[in-house]
Amino acid sequence: MIDALEQAEAAVAACFDTSVWAANERDLVAALDATHRLEQRLAAVKLSLVRELDGRGTATAQGASSTAVWLRDRLRLGVGAARRLVELAATLDAAPVGVRDALTGGAVDVEQVRVIAETVETVHATAGTEAADKAVGVLVDWATQFDATLLRKLGTRILDHVAPEVADAAAEAALRAQESRAARDRHITISEQTDGRLRLTGILDTEAAAALRNAIDPLTAPTGPDDTRTPGQRRHDALADVCRLALRTGELPENGGDLAQVVVTTNYDTLTRQVGTGALDIGPHLTPEAVRRLACDAGILPAVLGGAGQVLDVGRQRRLISGPLRRALVLRDRGCAFPGCDRPPRWCDGHHIRHWADGGDTSLDNAVLLCGHHHRHVHHGGWAVRLGGDGHPEFVPPAWLDPEQLPRRNHYHRRR
Structure with a gap:
């Protein structure tokens, strides 16, 4: 040998x-x-x-x-x-x-x-x-x-070829065994990281897997040629959008079901100029940029401290784009207003054109509907948002993308 x-x-x-x-x-x-x-x-x-x-x-x-x-x-x-x-x-x-x-x-x-x-x-x-x-x-x-x-896969039906007289009964028994294993093995593990992020692992049974795919697959496609997110990042954002939609229905148990509640503790003078770092009610801290983005459509509970640190006002929720205002916003924008996006209103947040932290008010003239992806993109991508002469939103791209910075609009919802 x-x-x-x-x-x-x-x-x-x-x-x-x-x-x-x-x-x-x-x-x-x-x-x-x-x-x-x-x-x-x-x-x-x-x-x-x-x-x-x-x-x-x-x-x-x-x-x-x-x-x-x-x-x-x-x-x-x-x-x-x-x-x-x-x-x-x-x-x-x-x-x-x-x-x-x-x-x-x-x-x-x-x-x-x-x-x-x-x-x-x-x-x-x-x-x-x-x-x-x-x-x-x-x-x-x-x-x-x-x-x-x-x-x-073909082997799962091998009995059809070699022992058809027992194939149906065996297939039914195998299916029942598979369902039993799926029910036994189903689980989700949520591991909190030191920086407040979560690691998700687990196994979904067949029905839950189908429901998850049906919910997030339509949201995982790239939103355009400048969408540089990886497939994993798009799935992450789609799952976050599904969670936001569930929270927005108002049908979750009373001990939960609100959009992210951000508690901001800051000096009063700082608050009048710009929101500082904030903390979610479950503990992790957020950057000022994240606080300003969440403040558009989440419950801000300002804890404004005076010079001696005493609490001046806690629990005022004054900037939520909800109720009649949100309905008017939906009638105007009909979905995500970012150019080329086809996300419907139920997937969208209300975004303050002039940030609430910068003195912007909560009004139709200072609001625009944005899906989760484009909400983040507007906050971090250098785009400017404004209302045109006809009262509809338009977006000014950053100079690196368009040196002439010609305003762009979403014409998708106009065609529907």
Whole structure:
């Protein structure tokens, strides 16, 4: 074996030194196919060696705690990759002869072998040995046409081909088991970070996953050619928009359901000029810019302190764009007013054109509807907002975007 492997290694090295640029396209494709077959055959040899070494206890004899740990050090693998190698070796060892022959013949890869072995095991437990033997042939044939992911999906209906008389009952049982696992495993974990952000992890069951996707997918598309958010950032912003919509319905329990409540503690003279840093009612502090943005459509509870630190006024909510004013704003803007945005009113915040902290009042002439993304964009992107002569909002882009700074309008809602 050592001699054969050394010869194969020398042959591979010679191939690597060959100038592939001189080969024609047909030869390149044939060489790629041959390389893939050789890779699968080598994988089969490697797995058989791992299985034999694991069975002999070589790892523990050499002082390692397990074969996976020994492989990690010996082959410089990640511990996860080493574990998968040991598991795959055991899977191949227990797999039907036809599956092992397919791998050693280069017809399938190791991931397909895993899928085939697991599927055949399920068929054996459900429909018996004869059906399992038939399943091997069908799955190996499919593996020559489909990758491991699609092969696993097709394998869920393998009984239709090898044991149709039990397929329906087995499918129903599998579905019930899947629902039971989903109900058992569903969870959301919220981990608070030191800076006030949250890390979300979890598993949603099928119904909740569908509801989440239906809610956020329409909101995750880029809003235009200048939308530089990553897909992950767009999903984050979409989830935040959905939460804002839920808060705005007023149908949440009474112990929650309000938009973000920002408590700002500042010196009175500072308040008359510009809002300083603020703190959410749950603790984390916010920058002045974030406070000014949230102040547009959230409940500000000013805690204005005099020179001696006494509380002069706490709990006044005077700048909310709500009720009749919001209805008038919706009638005027019909949705997010930022140029090119199609978000409907229910996804939008009321934005003060002249910030409330700068002395702006809460009136129709000083308000504009903006979706969550464009609300942030206006606060941080250098755009100016104003009302045109006809009373409709227009947006002046920053000079770096348009040196002439020609005002732009949203014509999407006008067309509806």
